[in-house]
Amino acid sequence: MAEENNHGINLDADREVCVEVRNVWKIFGHRPERVLENPELRNAGKDDILEQTGLVVGLRDVSFDVHRGEFFVLMGLSGSGKSTLIRCIIRLAEPSAGQVIINGEDIVSYDDVKLGELRRNTMGMVFQHFGLLPHRSVLDNVAYGLKVRGVAIDERYERARYYIDKVGLKGWEHHLPAALSGGMQQRVGIARALTGDPEILLLDEPFSGLDPLIRRQMQDELLELQAELQKTLLFVTHDLHEALKVGGRIAIMRDGEIIQVGSPEEVITSPSNAYVRQFVQDASPTKVLTARTVMEQPPVLIYSWQGPKASLQILRDANVDSAFVVTRQARLLGMITVEGLVRLIRKQGRNLKDALDPEFISCSADTVVEDLIPLVAATRYPVAVVDEEDRFLGEIYVSTIISSMIREEEQIEQVETQGAPAEEESPVTDQSASADTYQGEGESP
Ligand SMILES: Nc1ncnc2c1ncn2[C@@H]1O[C@H](COP(=O)(O)OP(=O)(O)O)[C@@H](O)[C@H]1O
Numbered sequence: 001m002a003e004e005n006n007h008g009i010n011l012d013a014d015r016e017v018c019v020e021v022r023n024v025w026k027i028f029g030h031r032p033e034r035v036l037e038n039p040e041l042r043n044a045g046k047d048d049i050l051e052q053t054g055l056v057v058g059l060r061d062v063s064f065d066v067h068r069g070e071f072f073v074l075m076g077l078s079g080s081g082k083s084t085l086i087r088c089i090i091r092l093a094e095p096s097a098g099q100v101i102i103n104g105e106d107i108v109s110y111d112d113v114k115l116g117e118l119r120r121n122t123m124g125m126v127f128q129h130f131g132l133l134p135h136r137s138v139l140d141n142v143a144y145g146l147k148v149r150g151v152a153i154d155e156r157y158e159r160a161r162y163y164i165d166k167v168g169l170k171g172w173e174h175h176l177p178a179a180l181s182g183g184m185q186q187r188v189g190i191a192r193a194l195t196g197d198p199e200i201l202l203l204d205e206p207f208s209g210l211d212p213l214i215r216r217q218m219q220d221e222l223l224e225l226q227a228e229l230q231k232t233l234l235f236v237t238h239d240l241h242e243a244l245k246v247g248g249r250i251a252i253m254r255d256g257e258i259i260q261v262g263s264p265e266e267v268i269t270s271p272s273n274a275y276v277r278q279f280v281q282d283a284s285p286t287k288v289l290t291a292r293t294v295m296e297q298p299p300v301l302i303y304s305w306q307g308p309k310a311s312l313q314i315l316r317d318a319n320v321d322s323a324f325v326v327t328r329q330a331r332l333l334g335m336i337t338v339e340g341l342v343r344l345i346r347k348q349g350r351n352l353k354d355a356l357d358p359e360f361i362s363c364s365a366d367t368v369v370e371d372l373i374p375l376v377a378a379t380r381y382p383v384a385v386v387d388e389e390d391r392f393l394g395e396i397y398v399s400t401i402i403s404s405m406i407r408e409e410e411q412i413e414q415v416e417t418q419g420a421p422a423e424e425e426s427p428v429t430d431q432s433a434s435a436d437t438y439q440g441e442g443e444s445p
C-alpha cells in the first residue's frame, strides 16, 4: 500500500522482492496428494484432515513476499507452522506443493547441486538451540562453513574474526561454546551465519531460549547489525512484543496459514480478525502506536511567504493561538504564535521567520506514544509531526494522545462484547497465559 502524507507525496519507495512464497503447502505423512488433489479435503480443517487421512497439515496455501533488506517476522503460537515455513524456504523441508522463488528462481525445482550453492551463497540460518559444534572453538565454529567450502585457512579465519568482532565476541575466539552464556552462544550462531555473507538470513526463534534482559539486548544488537549490513531477514518468534519491536512487517500464522501481514502498527490498530485482535490485546498501545497514528490535521497551516498581518488574521479567524509554518514543499520551518506575530507587527517586521517561536517542538512520525508523552507535556503548544525529510505531517496535543488511547480501549471492548465469530476461537484458552508460556515448546515433535 502506497503511503501518502497529507500533501499527496508518496513516501513509499518501490521495493524489490527478494523472497516470494507462492501457494506453498506442506503436508506431513504418506501420499499428501490425497489432500492436495481432493477439493473437499483441501478445504477441510486440520483436525478433519488428520482424522480422515492421518496426514498433518503443516502449511496450507501460504503466499507472501519479502522485500530486499526487509526485517520480516513470522509470528504465531507453537505449532502454527513457523519452523516448517522457514525450513521450506531453505528446503530443509520439502514443500508438498507451491513455489519458493528466491531472486526470481523457483528453488523448489533445484537439484542438490544448485541447492548446495543456494545454501552456501545466498542463505544463512540461525537456530533456537544454536547448533554449535561443542568440541570446536568459537573461531572454528564461525569459520566452519567456509572450511567446508574449501576457503583457505587464513582467509576463513580473517572473515570469521571480522564477524566475531561484529557480534561483540572479540577475545572469545579460542573458547569452547560451553564456556559461553546462552546469549554469547547465539552471537556465535549469528556470526557463523553471517560469515558466508548471505543475502538472506533465516532466524528460527533465535532468542526464545534466552533470559528477557539478554533477549532485549540481543534484539537491539540484531537491529543495529541489520541497519549496518542491510540483509534480508526472516525472523521467527512466538513473542508478540519481540515481533512488534524488530519487525518491519509481521506475518501472523495460525494452523499453517498466514492470516495477516502488516506493519506492527497495522497489526495492532486493525487486526484482520478476532484471533489477531486477541493476540495483540495485551500489547501496550503506548509502546506500539506512533505519532503517525495519533496525529491530527491542524485547523490552519501558515506558508512561509505569507506576511505577518495576513497570518495573524488567519490565526484569529481560526480561533487558534499558534500555527506551524511550512515552505511550498511542505517542509516545516517552525511555529508562530499570536503573541509573536503581534510583537513582529509592532516592530514593523515583515518576515515571518523573525517571529518563529523557540518553544516549538517536533518529532518523527515513528515516535511511539510512550516517548511522545514527555514531549507534549513539555509545551502548551501542539507538537509537530514530520517525516524523514522534515515535511509536516500533522500535530499532536496531550488531548490527541488521550483520545487515541480511548479509541483503542473502545475497539477492544467492542470485540469483547460482540464476541468472536464462531470459527475464530480464542488463540489461548487461558487468558493469563501469554505467548511466553509456550517458550521451550517451540520445536517440531
Ligand atoms: N516432521 C514432522 N512430522 C509431522 N508433523 C510435523 C513435523 N514437523 C512439524 N509437524 C507439524 O506441523 C505443524 C507445524 O509445526 P512447526 O512448523 O514446528 O510449528 P512452529 O514452528 O510454529 O511451532 C505442527 O502441527 C507440527 O506438529
Ligand SMILES: [Mg+2]
Residues within 6 Å of the ligand: 082, 083, 084, 205, 442, 443, 444
Ligand atoms: Mg518452531
